[in-house]
Amino acid sequence: MLCGWTGEATRPANVCYSPETTRHIARVRPKARSRELPILDTPTSPVIDAASLLVVDDDGEILSLVAKFLRGNGFRVHTARNGVEMAEALSHAAVDLIVLDLMLPGTSGLDLCRNLRRTSAIPVVMLTAKGDDIDRIIGLEVGADDYLPKPFNPRELLARINAVLRRSRTANPSMDRSGRGFAFGGWRLDTLKRELANPAGVVVDLSTGEYDLLLAFLEAPQRVLSRDFLLDAARNRTADAFDRTIDVQVSRLRRKLGGPADLIKTVRGAGYMFTADVSRF
Numbered sequence: 201m202l203c204g205w206t207g208e209a210t211r212p213a214n215v216c217y218s219p220e221t222t223r224h225i226a227r228v229r230p231k232a233r234s235r236e237l238p239i240l241d242t243p244t245s246p247v248i249d250a251a252s253l254l255v256v257d258d259d260g261e262i263l264s265l266v267a268k269f270l271r272g273n274g275f276r277v278h279t280a281r282n283g284v285e286m287a288e289a290l291s292h293a294a295v296d297l298i299v300l301d302l303m304l305p306g307t308s309g310l311d312l313c314r315n316l317r318r319t320s321a322i323p324v325v326m327l328t329a330k331g332d333d334i335d336r337i338i339g340l341e342v343g344a345d346d347y348l349p350k351p352f353n354p355r356e357l358l359a360r361i362n363a364v365l366r367r368s369r370t371a372n373p374s375m376d377r378s379g380r381g382f383a384f385g386g387w388r389l390d391t392l393k394r395e396l397a398n399p400a401g402v403v404v405d406l407s408t409g410e411y412d413l414l415l416a417f418l419e420a421p422q423r424v425l426s427r428d429f430l431l432d433a434a435r436n437r438t439a440d441a442f443d444r445t446i447d448v449q450v451s452r453l454r455r456k457l458g459g460p461a462d463l464i465k466t467v468r469g470a471g472y473m474f475t476a477d478v479s480r481f
Contacts, residue, residue, distance in 0.1 A: 251365055252276045252294060252419065256286050256309070257301040257327065266299065269354050270361075276391075276415060279432055283307035292420045292429055295322055297365055299357070302328030302339065310342055317343035323368045325360055327352070382418040384476040387457070389418060398458075409434045410453050413446075417464065417474035426471040 253275050257263040260281070267277045278293055280286040282304055289295070298316075302309040313324050326344040328335060336347045345364045348357060381390040386399030394411060396404045406414065416425065416433035425433075427446045434449055450472055454464050465473045 251296045252278070253297050253299060253361070254278045254280060254286065254289050254293075254295045255299045256280045256282075256304065256312070257299075258282060258304050259301075266354075266357070270358070273358055275361075276419075283312050286312060288426070288429065290320075290322075292423060292425055293416070294419055297323045297325065297361060297368075299325050299327060299361070300344070302326055302335065310338060313339070313344055314342040321368075323364045325357070325364055381481050382478055383481055384418065384421070384478045385463070388481070389414065391415070396456075404456055406456065407452075409449055410456065413449055413453055417472075418478050421474045421476060421478040424467045424470050424473050430472065 253270055255263060255266050255270070255277060256279075257266070258281050263279050263281065267279050270277050278289045278295065280289050283306055286298075286300075300309045300313060304312070307315075309326060309328070313326065316322065316324065323345045324343065325346045325348060326339045327348055327350060328339070329350045336349075339347050345368070346360050348360060380392045381388055383389075388397045389395070390397070396406055396411075396414070398404055413430060413434045416430060430446050430450075434446065450464055457463055462475055465475050467473055
């Protein structure tokens, strides 16, 4: 079995593999020059349909790789680098589970988890470079639902996320937001098929960026979403929040949606708002 994982594209010296695992890794993870998480062809655990995750980590590389891995395995993913960005993301989007790093600048992951538990029951899987028992115990005592030390096997992270989601939804069915899509003004977005159908039932083709952007709007209707938040939702973190990239993507999405000109309303100096009533199906 896989004894450990450091995130390197090649096998680290302190990791042992069975022959079966070695063959599997060779199949699903091609050689790469930089650190990369494998996107599994067949996930270890069944993915909870359309679950929305928030990953909080101040290490930009780890944050990007974990988000890419989880998106590749069927989740909708938001990201944050500190407590301030975490609060902003939670105010803009419905989140089913938080993957939270313990060691963050400013307010620590422990304090963020403790504060979260005062107002919310959102499940938390805590990550940390510290492997001491006392850290795990404190993390669980302040409200974390599970705990995974770094370095970790991405397959284990996936399995733990799915296990925590199953437990939380069994214990509290009202938290289950895993419907297959959204409806607004006669339009329907099927998140399992990744298809947008207009009121006449005709499928409208969307690029990956347009789909992710529309999904971000539908998860937070009638709320102002900042350009920075939308850049993250559209997975375009290489762009600056003050350039015109997100404006161009919004313009393209507006043209494809047609309808009222104010369906996606520009809020000067703040961002954009999706004005339609949205329901789940």
